[in-house]
Amino acid sequence: MTVNGHESWQRVAERVQTERAAAIPPKWSIPPAKLNELRRSTTRPLDLLPSLIPHHELQITGLDALELAAAIRQGRYSCLQVAEAYCHQAAIAQQLTNCLSDMFFAEALERARQLDRQREETGETVGPLHGVPVSIKDHIDVKGRRSYAGLVCNADQAVRERDALVVDILRKAGAVLYVKTTNPQTLMVLETVSNLHGRTLNPWNSALGAGGSSGGEGALAALHGTALGVGTDIGGSVRVPGAFNGVYALKPSGNRVPISGLECSMKGFESICGTAGPLGRSVADLELFMRVVLGAEPWLVDPLLAMPWRSLTEEMRVLDFEPYHHKRAWDDIILPLYFSDGAVMTKKALAKGNEPMLPAARRLIEDPIVRELSVEETWALNIARDDYRAEYLERWASTASKSPSGKPMDVLICPPCGSQSTPHDVKPWWGYTALWNLLDYPAGVLPAGKVLASDAYPEGYAPVNELDRENMTIYDNALYLGMPVAVQVVGRRHEDERVVGAMQVIDDVLRA
Secondary structure, three states: EEEEEHHHHHHHHHHHHHHHHHHOOOOHHHHHHHHHHOOOOOOHHHHHHHHHHHHHHHHHOOHHHHHHHHHHHHOHHHOOHHHHHHHHHHHHHHHOOEEEEEOOHHHHHHHHHHHOOOOHHHHOOOOOOOOOOOEOOOOOOOOOOOOOOOOHHHHOOOOOOOOOHHHHHHHHHEEEEEEEEEEOOOOOOOOOOOOEEEEEEEEEEEEEOOOOOOHHHHHHHHHOOOOOOEEEEEOOHHHHHHHOOEEEEEEEOOOOOOOEEOOOOOOOOOOOOOOEEEEEEOHHHHHHHHHHHHHHHHHHOOOOHHHHHHOOOOOOOOOOOOOOOOOHHHHHHHHHOOOOOHHHHHHHHHHOOOOOOOOHHHHHHHOOOOOOHHHEEEEEHHHHHHHHHHHHHHHHHHHHOOOOOOOOEEEEOOOOOOOOOEOOOOOOOOOOOOOHHHOOOOOEEEEEEEEEOOOOOOOOOOOOHHHHHHHHHHHHHHHHHHOOEEEEEEEOOOHHHHHHHHHHHHHHHOOO
């Protein structure tokens, strides 16, 4: 079928998805009848792994990235054994949750063999990630692969001739690349669904979303199909998938981790700082990523802050903190700035692919606040942003008066979202995460428990506002039972190390 002489978006999507399915080796393919039977048997894809993956492979994929790197270094596993286990588990994860946009397993296995040969010949590892499988979000460039960014118009683009800088650093540190993960249409929504690749399901409950825009990374990490994932975040896109999928994630401060080599329809937008960040199985994984990337001194080849990773061992202080005009910041500054072009570039990209805008993107882009701004209006919003940053910093500093040490609080602990995921096509409020992008504060999420049968609204509870009413409306204990609960840890600008340190302290308490 063609539209105006062009291949229809449905035909393009069918072709791309058929090619993707063909990348799964027959030995790892679940027959359609069995897959349908498995899906009918449970809404928790996580529960299916033991019946689909050999025990010895589950032992390998059960390690976090730091543990896995050590196991390879100590000779407990070869790079090839690890790559085979992760390629297999990623293939299963794709069939259960639709979390991958691209798979290149043969290339990964050959890379693993090369690393094993090099280790055997020299006695040395390539770097701290020697043999560690690393997954990459779809719109981040990987040499020889496409960066679809969830858009039909990118389906026939030329493959990338070079790695994004962050990918190049990870590869040189010894990482084995093997998959790219799904992101949503436009990248600017908190559920991962696109016309091109379809919907990514939550491994804890397939009736709920995996978050976005790094939802493929979140789902793959929850299913132990990646040792370390790389996502991006301009409003919660690393943290929300981390929270919804029960894994660890970090949004660094802007201009610390390189973001050159990305495909998106908002290139040149700088009013709110986007950044690349890791998703992993532990706080240690997040720190490993930051140490590896910053240890490569990327500021020597990219205009970034020349700020190496620092160790912080001082005692932490956490105090009560009253939110400061968070709703106003979203309504009056964040949302107008996100689409200060009136979403023109996004609409052009959709029109180029002859594809319809999906409900999740439509609800955001067609908000009355979104319109094309004049230069003067954009400047005024940038001034409002800077004023708000100054006010917030002053508010943070004022906590020193409440501290026995006379120093301000180190971190702020808050929710990453108003719910533990949402039903499909229901838009959660971004304010819990997007605020920290506006302020350019580092923020991470970590799992802090599960929804219990006793978790219910008190009898007679009255919502405090319309957003709270929306959360109350969608909450069904039977639906959310067992879903991960997460907390978000936030620090002041460029105090990423303090955030990671506090996350480790909190994690130690929660796991004790």
